[in-house]
Amino acid sequence: MILQNYTREFAYNLKLASPIILGMLGHTFVGFVDNAMVGQLGTAELAAVSLGNSFLFIAMSIGIGFSTAITTLVAEADAEGDTAKVKGALKHGLILCTIIAIIVFVGAIMSKPLMYIMDQPEEVVDLAIPYLNLVAASLIPLIIxxxxxxxxDGLSQTKYAxxxxxxxxxxxxxxxxxxxxxxxxxPKWGIIGAAIGTLVSRIVMLVFIWLLLRYKNKFKEYVTNFNFKEIKKSVLxxxxxxxxxxxxxMLFEVGIFTAAIWLSGILGKNSQAANQIALNLSSMTFMVAMGLxxxxxxxxxxxxxxxxxxELRRIAFSLFLLVLIIDIFFAIMFMVFNNWFPTLYINETDTVNFVDNQEVIMVAGKLLLVAAFFQISDGIQVVGLxxxxxLQDVKIPAFITFFAYxxxxFPTSYYLGLHTEYKSAGIWVGLLVGLTVSAILLYIRFNYLxxxxxxxxxxxGVS
Incomplete structure (x- = not known):
């Protein structure tokens, strides 16, 4: 009976989260398509996409992290029935997101020279730079x-995105x-073609959601007739x-996975390509937890x-329990299919790159075994966040994530990856340790608050 207090929330949790999960999986599927198609060209091309995207992940985390405040404020204002407050949160959020999008785009472009001093494979860097030029531009429509x-999402209307x-x-x-x-x-443009696909698709995505919200009666009053001359400093x-x-x-978490890409690059293009495969697969399962x-x-x-x-505490526990069950299933799936999943990204019939391809599949299989174990920690920590x-508690969790990762x-990843025989698997053991520490501390923080x-x-009688 006690367990039923939490399980009876599963249906509504999934109903609310499912469109979010599908939308986020859609973002990840863009990466899967890019990786799977580029992987047919060779391991150097796949590693180049990984290296180029590593810079974007950092920039993207900054923009997306800021935008999450909109959901928090809109959800609270909606519960209070304050329409003006809801519209104000969107208007001011749009202003900030647009400014941040332009800043991170410029930052990503200016960071390109760093690739040459990071001890990455030269052929990978040469391929990654023109790819980064185009995909960096896609940050602007993505963050808006x-x-x-x-x-x-804050209005619980999660299907439109x-x-x-x-x-x-x-x-x-x-x-x-x-x-x-x-x-x-x-023309056959290789990874440049993939970059163009990402840029155009994100522009289409932005235009579509704006038109959808603009012409839906329940949203029209919120997304039209903005008075951008009237800006409230208090809302900003x-x-x-x-x-x-x-x-x-988000930056601290994304940053450690980005560091894993760079550390893998020091080990060579095959390790970096294997890391990209395992990272892309793990990202897909992570999006389920992210939706929750x-x-x-x-x-x-x-x-x-x-x-x-x-009720808040009971609902929170129902979400912890739900993500735990789902991620146990994903962990089992990664253990069973760890050697098969990488073959989806690699052309095994390519005789020219046969040796490299087999090494990538072998290394990626090992990484997926480690990823199986951190599914649970990753799910709990992101739901905790x-x-x-x-609860509008964001400062202490920021310190927790910095400490954990x-x-x-990171020190665990660095030592095990570059100074022991574990190499790529050691890098991912460090990720597992960081995620586990984060999950434990965030749960303790929620329980206390x-x-x-x-x-x-x-x-x-007050909070």
Whole structure:
């Protein structure tokens, strides 16, 4: 009966999270399509996509991290029935996201010379730089899209971003097919073709969600007739106070996975290609937990607005339990199919690159075994972050993620990867350690805060 208190929330949690999960999987599927198609060209090309995207992951985490504040504020304002507050959160969020998008685009372009001093394979760097030029531009429509997505998510309308992302995937696949391989009258541009597909698909995604929200009656009052001359510093300050620490949280986590790409590059192009395969597969399962994390922010934000702290705690536990069950399933799947999944990315019939391809498959298989174990830690920590974000607790979690990933995880990855025989697998053991420490500390933080809210309400009638 006690367990049923939590399991009865599963259906609604999944209903709310499913469109978010599908939308996020759509983003990841863009990467899967790029990797699977580029992988047919060779391991150097696959490693180049990995290296180029590593710079974008850092820039993207900053923009997306800021945009999460929109969901938090919109969910709370919606629970309070404050329409003007909802519109204000979107308007000010759009302004900040646009500014941040331009800044991170410029930053990504200016960071290109770093590739030459990072001890990466030279042929990989030569391929990665022109790829980065185009994909960096896609950050602008992607981060602006995130503002609209987080707004809709905050209103518990999670399906619209999913539709936009699915459309973007179709566009990306079509462009990739013709421009990577030079089908029909189109030139064979290799990874440049993949970059063009990513850029065009993200522009389409932004235009589609804006038109969708613009012509839906329930959203029209929120997304039209913005008065950008009337800017409230208090709202901007609120978004920044929530968004900046959330951005740091994402940056610290994305940063350690990016560091894994760079450390793998020091070991060679095959290790880097294998890392990219394992990372892309892990990203797909992570998006399920990420979808539940957004659902957690929405539900916890609503309960906070209603001041129902006992319900807030029960709902949070239901989300922890649900992600635990799902990630145990993913862990088993990675263990069983660890040697087969990498073959989806590699052309095994390529006799010219046969030796390299077999090494990539072998190394990626080992990495997936490690990834199987960190599915659970990764799921719990990201749902924990979503719950705490719904509580508008973002500063302490930022310190927790920094400690877990950069004081514990990265040193472990560096030592085991570059100074022991474990090499690539050692790098991923460091990721496992960092994620586990983060999951434990974030859970402790939630447990402390939720009990404190309930206790204060019982004693003083205030939070």
């Amino acid at each position: 899209f995130q503002a609209f997505k987080q707004f809709a 999913m539709w936009a992302t699915l459309l973007a995937n179709v566009v990306n696949i079509i462009i990739n097919y013709f421009l990577i391989f030079g089908i029909w009258i189109f 300050k609120k978004i920044i106070s929530l968004g900046f620490p959330s951005s740091l949280q 994390s957004v659902a957690a922010t929405i539900r916890v934000g609503n309960q906070k607005g209603l001041r129902r702290f006992g 979503g719950i705490l974000r719904g 950069w004081m514990v995880g 939720s009990k404190k809210l309930i206790k204060n309400q019982a004693i003083y």
